[in-house]
Amino acid sequence: MHRCTGAELDIVCINGPINSGKSTVGRCLCELLPGARFVDGDDHGAPEDADLDTVIAVALARIEALIADAHADTDLIVAYPLRVEDHARLAASAGRRGAGLFVVTLAPPLAVSLSNRGARALSPAECERIAQMYDEGYADPPFTDLLLDNATMASTQTAEAIRSALAAWRADRERRCR
Numbered sequence: 001m002h003r004c005t006g007a008e009l010d011i012v013c014i015n016g017p018i019n020s021g022k023s024t025v026g027r028c029l030c031e032l033l034p035g036a037r038f039v040d041g042d043d044h045g046a047p048e049d050a051d052l053d054t055v056i057a058v059a060l061a062r063i064e065a066l067i068a069d070a071h072a073d074t075d076l077i078v079a080y081p082l083r084v085e086d087h088a089r090l091a092a093s094a095g096r097r098g099a100g101l102f103v104v105t106l107a108p109p110l111a112v113s114l115s116n117r118g119a120r121a122l123s124p125a126e127c128e129r130i131a132q133m134y135d136e137g138y139a140d141p142p143f144t145d146l147l148l149d150n151a152t153m154a155s156t157q158t159a160e161a162i163r164s165a166l167a168a169w170r171a172d173r174e175r176r177c178r
Contacts, residue, residue: 014104016106024118026038029077036074
């Protein structure tokens with residue numbers, strides 16, 4: 001939740017299962033938002049052989065540090081899948097900065113996420129993890145501000161839909177802060 005502090009920093013988290021288009025759409029969204037900075041949560045720096053819990057912990061710590069250090073007039077576009085507890089951590093980080101947190105969930109049907117999209121070829125382990133992520137609710141979390149089935153949308157169309165929803169969210173926030 002954004003407090004009426006006058007801060008100009010917003011965090012846009014693009015959530016969703018593996019292969020839902022988070023990074024591609026995030027980069028497109030950065031092109032639409034002047035001065036925005038893209039953060040790929042997969043660039044976490046954890047060892048390649050680290051277990052999933054370690055990877056998540058390292059990735060979230062990096063994202064939290066970037067939120068803490070972000071310039072007030074720069075939007076951060078973060079592409080990373082969130083569990084409820086991860087969202088709580090990012091919401092707390094945004095709150096400490098007086099920043100807004102807008103969560104978009106990309107939720108193509110499972111069959112689409114399991115297909116090879118673009119140049120990416122999925123491994124059997126990734127396919128297994130994708131199915132698990134759908135079972136765990138990554139494609140329909142309770143905390144999302146915008147849920148998009150982007151299966152038939154180009155990345156640029158998805159980014160434009162997010163930009164429009166973000167503008168409406170900001171306008172609503174401004175209205176509530178008056």
